[in-house]
Amino acid sequence: MTGEPLLSGPRRPRARRGEGDLLRADILAAAERLLIETGDQGAVSVRAIADAAGVTPPSIYLHFADKTELLFAVCEARFDDFDQYMTEAIRDIADPLEALWERGRAYVRFGTENPEHYRILFMTRPLPDATPAPPDRLPGLAAFSHLVEDVGRCMAAGAIADGDAFLVATSLWAVVHGITSLLIARPDFPWPDLDRLMGHIVDVHTRGLSA
Amino acid sequence: MTGEPLLSGPRRPRARRGEGDLLRADILAAAERLLIETGDQGAVSVRAIADAAGVTPPSIYLHFADKTELLFAVCEARFDDFDQYMTEAIRDIADPLEALWERGRAYVRFGTENPEHYRILFMTRPLPDATPAPPDRLPGLAAFSHLVEDVGRCMAAGAIADGDAFLVATSLWAVVHGITSLLIARPDFPWPDLDRLMGHIVDVHTRGLSA
DNA sequence: CCCGTTAAGCTAACAACGATAAGTTAACGG
DNA sequence: CCGTTAACTTATCGTTGTTAGCTTAACGGG
Structure with missing residues (x-):
């Protein structure tokens, strides 16, 4: 009964202790890539960013308060x-x-x-x-x-x-x-x-x- | 078992035959008012516009292809x-x-x-x-x-x-x-x-x- | 006067979105 | 080996834009 996988791409290996911020950089890179690819801020969803980073959406919020802050950081x-x-x-x-x-x-x-x-x-x-x-x-x-x-x-x-x-x-x-x-x-x-x-x-x- | 009403405000009386475009004007007016009040395009939802016009959301689409076209018309x-x-x-x-x-x-x-x-x-x-x-x-x-x-x-x-x-x-x-x-x-x-x-x-x- | 047609509008629902609560897993220090 | 906790996940919520399909009421013709 497990539905479709929440992560379509390859899952990112968990970072080591104290190295949680590595994910932050990966998220930023993924978001920037998507932003340039699609050329549309509205078309870049949190889910798409998470997927591109090999992570589930809530993990985004461990590093950014909300989507606006993330895009702003990019x-x-x-x-x-x-x-x-x-x-x-x-x-x-x-x-x-x-x-x-x-x-x-x-x-x-x-x-x-x-x-x-x-x-x-x-x-x-x-x-x-x-x-x-x-x-x-x-x-x-x-x-x-x-x-x-x-x-x-x-x-x-x-x-x-x-x-x-x-x-x-x-x-x-x-x-x-x-x-x-x-x-x-x-x-x-x-x-x-x-x-x-x-x-x-x-x-x-x-x-x-x-x- | 009827949930909360879909229309919070007063319901708009149905237009007469051939006068369907009257609603179009009402929708535009409601949208413009909300746009000025909230001062935020994103905060103006199709549902809010419909509600302000005394109508349900799908009725919007009888007159505008999508939200963008509506706001553009405004x-x-x-x-x-x-x-x-x-x-x-x-x-x-x-x-x-x-x-x-x-x-x-x-x-x-x-x-x-x-x-x-x-x-x-x-x-x-x-x-x-x-x-x-x-x-x-x-x-x-x-x-x-x-x-x-x-x-x-x-x-x-x-x-x-x-x-x-x-x-x-x-x-x-x-x-x-x-x-x-x-x-x-x-x-x-x-x-x-x-x-x-x-x-x-x-x-x-x-x-x-x-x- | 009623009745078929159809414009006008509704109910219900979908898929996708941003976001959150609460659980799980794995890395490390002792 | 074990407790702690950082690093994630699962499950879900409420809202959004939008669509399919049903209902209701206004009108013209008999």
């Missing part, structure tokens, strides 16, 4: 990549203004190449958390700070007009996020060539922000 | 309001450039005041529809066309440099959408004063787009 890990990706993209660019623009281009590139991660990070409702703003846990803060620093460098070099670097960075963020999220959310729109669009935006801001 | 109706709201906001503004900026401000205002509608319209995955791009059914196309027209007027008046009005409009859309969607998705971010931010963006674009 993307939080990607945030480091995100920041690093942009930093890397501008490593060899001496001119601070060109670095700033290239950072923006890298932002859009990363977002469009990881649309589901980007969606969870920047396009979904924030967790109704008890702690509304633990300011340093705001994921992506590091990346934003680097943007502010880049803007500051441009101001110091006289490449753009002096002013509130935070304000300028925020509006630049809004621009690149606007492009990225619209490309993800409305791919059917008759988009102009992306390079041309980015080029135009860079031109406008180069002139608009000039000293 | 918002599509709001799109006309959206376009009208912006048009109204700039009705008495003679200067085309100032009208353009005020259209942008109205855009952000409408979005932040109707965050759940905005979310469904511009921040969710498009329906995996068979018809990928029936270009005129693209909701919001009217509003976008009006933006393109405004840009064209600015060019004709010499308020901004001549060029591709569609390209300029697209990038302006990206900017206002960026602000709006980030305000909705990440309210915990230490946002600068919105008027100041919009003012800065207007300044940058006024200079960046000038002839």
Whole structure:
């Protein structure tokens, strides 16, 4: 009378004592894989993640409070990549203004190449958390700070007009996020060539922000 | 042995023959109300909508193929309001450039005041529809066309440099959408004063787009 | 006036989901 | 070898979107 097996795939061997956190990493990896494969946050179920990790669903909850926290953790890990990706993209660019623009281009590139991660990070409702703003846990803060620093460098070099670097960075963020999220959310729109669009935006801001 | 009633509220009287579409309107109204009340697309269930309309859940499917289509219909109706709201906001503004900026401000205002509608319209995955791009059914196309027209007027008046009005409009859309969607998705971010931010963006674009 | 047709809506149920309570198994220290 | 407990499992709950199939009431025709 035993029904169909609860675990369709191979069962994961039990971890040794004290090594329970190994499962956590496996769950994260499985969830990330499914997230990328399906490209749909809603299509990735806790059961599917558990199955892919060779484990039953309740085991997920030994490591994550709920599904939201799990998906968030997946993307939080990607945030480091995100920041690093942009930093890397501008490593060899001496001119601070060109670095700033290239950072923006890298932002859009990363977002469009990881649309589901980007969606969870920047396009979904924030967790109704008890702690509304633990300011340093705001994921992506590091990346934003680097943007502010880049803007500051441009101001110091006289490449753009002096002013509130935070304000300028925020509006630049809004621009690149606007492009990225619209490309993800409305791919059917008759988009102009992306390079041309980015080029135009860079031109406008180069002139608009000039000293 | 009849369990709890399937309909908690008052039951809706049956429509007369040929007037079945009356229910459709009631469902849309109920869904819209719940969407605004809860402020959460996921919290609005088909059962809750049906109950609010005084009807059982399957009756929903006499008028909408699935939940997505229903919520989409709710918002599509709001799109006309959206376009009208912006048009109204700039009705008495003679200067085309100032009208353009005020259209942008109205855009952000409408979005932040109707965050759940905005979310469904511009921040969710498009329906995996068979018809990928029936270009005129693209909701919001009217509003976008009006933006393109405004840009064209600015060019004709010499308020901004001549060029591709569609390209300029697209990038302006990206900017206002960026602000709006980030305000909705990440309210915990230490946002600068919105008027100041919009003012800065207007300044940058006024200079960046000038002839 | 009744009666067949059919629009309008219901009851019952399904499969899948996120989540929890409570039991079981296996690794380790003593 | 045994008790403890970390590491899982089984079984189940309530809810969700959705469908199949039955019932009821409004209407047109005789």
